[in-house]
Amino acid sequence: MAQTQPALHTIPPEPSRSADDVYVAIKEALADGQYGAGQYLREEQLAKSLGVSRTPVREALRRLDAEGWVETRANFGVRVKAWTVQDAREIFEARLLIEPYLAGRAAPAIGASDIARLKALAEAMLDITRRPSTSESCEAWFTANGEFHAIITAAANNARLDRSLKSMKETPLIKWTFDTYSDEDRERSARQHVEIVLALEQRNAAWAEAITRCHILAAEKAVLDRHDREHSAS
Structure with a gap:
């Protein structure tokens, strides 16, 4: 009588990544x-690390080039864009045109649950300023700050402006802003978050717009001051 062979157990393959997945990962x-300014991104290496063919990598790099994350140099390849002080000025100028306006629009429309969440986030950021600054606390601040502002701009009910603002705030320059902040900068920013919540709670559009504008101008000054210090030292 023939022996029954044991069933073979195979490891199921990982689900394949879509072109969008590859784009998001990069x-x-x-x-x-993870990639330094000016570093070249090689399609073959990226494809191997992501477990995909070169086609979705090539498409992702085209999209990132169009969005300004990378730049393509003829006969050389694709490299990470080096952000300049002019880039910083342009991004902050655009934010100043859009973000205060959205805060003003959000004031009469934002819901009670969003206000409650904003208060919790503002308190969390205040708490971070009371502790010594570490890489973990900076990351926690960055995450809380991102959620804070996303709630406000979403409440303005202008999806196109909200998307445009999000695309600007996803740039490495924005995270660099938080690394730039001194303890005093963070404390001031945290107090401004509290004031923004008060303005929204009072349904005061002009106040919400004004304090948001001051908030962005302070962030711009921190970035430009850091650039000036590093430029004068080089």
């Missing part, structure tokens, strides 16, 4: 600073 790596 973009997140750029945002996290």
